Amino acid sequence: MCVKVACVGGGPAGLYLSILLKRQDPAHDVTVYERDPEGSTYGWGVTYWRGLLDRLRELDPGSARAVEEHSVRWRDGVAHVGGLATRHHGDEGFGIGRHRLLAILAARARELGVRLEFEHPVTGANPPAADLVVAADGAGSALRTHHADHFGTEITGGRDHYVWLGTTKVFDAFTFAFVETDHGWIWAYGYGFGPEGSTCVVECAPGTWTGLGLDRADEAEGLGLLEKLFADVLDGHPLSARSSGRASAAWPVFRTLTNRTWSRDNLVLLGDAAHTTHYSIGAGTTLALEDAMALATALRERDTLPDALAHYERERRAALLPVQSAARLSAQWYENLPRYIHLPPEQMFALLGQRHSPLLPHLPPRLYYRIDRAAGRLETLRRVKRRLGPVIARTVQARRLAAGDGRARSGRPDAVPAHRG
Structure with missing residues (x-):
């Protein structure tokens, strides 16, 4: 259907869509435009689960094998609450470095004949000429923002502050650590993404953030304080604030983004440009890749572009409803941490695993x-x-x-x- 396709944004969603389109029809003319230099990205590692890996194998076995080979896996979850700890055996999870994932997808896209244009920013005022333009340029999408009235974007800010960090400590399980301070609780989620280290996301309530002085501390002071607070789980390993030269807001609140519609003429939203879900459920990359799968399928099976884009949006909206509910309840569980934190660790960890339940808050x-x-x-x-x-x-x-x-x-x-x- 679409002879010429422009994917704006070289993240997992845009790259994987380009791979799927070229596999469906090598005659498609597909270009990915990325504003940053090749090899530079934000973040540390991403998580995914067995179901996604199975889908990747079905759609493109070559890239799936490379992703699995460079992933670490775990089955256990560990919670540290003060001086106590508990470990649970659970479903198999995977972690892979974001740099590594993007390199694998970029190499596969090139192999299939996709053109990759790095250091090529695209704004709403200068969209590429193509039969289909895909806005895969993240939550701050320039293409979506240029047509904000049409898309009906709504952004809701959360309560707690968080910071996305890395560490050379390689966690052998998905690790939760809760530390009590004079100003309230502060907690971290840690998971390995390779032999070089782990992602470590730290979160706390606004009163704790200001009470500890994290709102005023410079980068070195903030990292030093966090290394002391989480010394028991870090085992002396340092924390790092960035994995690239891109500056980012220090300690933001999470912003949940939705849109009234996902397409405008030949422009369609993909991944975080269309929707965001709270990081505590670890689904962002999976949802972006599933968007790419659904859009590629709709473009192959539907007779016209408007029909394909409408079908893609209907399918993904329906699939997102339970995930968005789980993400909202997960964020609220952490926002109400004092309600659960004084339970025995075994009970607290069990309810942590049940935080997506709509009954639990009541x-x-x-x-x-x-x-x-x-x-x-x-x-x-x-x-x-x-x-x-x-x-x-x-x-x-x-x-x-x-x-x-x-x-x-x-x-x-x-x-x-x-x-x-």
């Missing part, structure tokens, strides 16, 4: 924990019953048949069939 935490435990035991019994039920039924039937045959051979008058229909 029940006393200890009561919710007891109900959840009881429901878990009941579900375990159901699974056992489903698994063993047919085996038990066959065993009972065999015994009844054997007993019936024995009675018939002995001439006993009470011999009856084992099953009466």
Whole structure:
């Protein structure tokens, strides 16, 4: 359908869409425009889960193999609360350095014939000439902002402040650390992305942020304070504030972004340009790649561009609803941390895993924990019953048949069939 496509933004969404379009039809003329130099990016590592990897394998096995080879994986989650710790075994998760992921996708795009134009900024006033222009230029999208009235962008700020850091400490599990200070609690999420280190996101309430002086501290002072607060989990490793030369706002609040519509004529929004979800559910990169998958499929299967863009938006909006709900509830769980933090660590960690539940905010935490435990035991019994039920039924039937045959051979008058229909 689309002979010439311009993807504005060289992040995971734009690069993966270009790969999928060239795989669908090598005749497509696809160019990715990225404002920054090649090899420079913000952030440290990204997380994803087994389901995404399976989809990547289906759509482009070559790039999927490279992504998996350069990822670290974990199954455990660890929570440190003050001087106590608890560990849970869970689903398999993956982490990969953002630099590495982008390098893999860029190399694959080039291999397929995509043109990559780095250090090529695009604004709303100078969009590329193409049959389809894809705004994959992030939450601050210049293309979307230029048509803000049309897209109906709404931005809602969260309450807590956060900072995205890196460390040379390689965590062997997805790690949560909660530290109490004289000004309230401060916490960190840490996960490895390779042998070189881990991502470490630190978050706290506004009163804690100002009480600790983090709102006034320069970069070195802030990092030094955080290294002391989280010394037990960092094991002496330093924290770093940037993975590239790009300056970023210090300690922002998370901004949830939505749009009334995702397309305008031949311009369509992709990834963070269309929607954002709170970082605490670790879904940003996955959602961006899934957007690319859905848009590529719609462009292949629909007869006209307007129909394809409308179908893409409907499909992704529906898929995002439960994720956006989970992200909102997750952010609220942390904003109400004092409600849960004084539970025994095992219970607190269990409710941390249940933070997406819409029921949790409305029940006393200890009561919710007891109900959840009881429901878990009941579900375990159901699974056992489903698994063993047919085996038990066959065993009972065999015994009844054997007993019936024995009675018939002995001439006993009470011999009856084992099953009466």
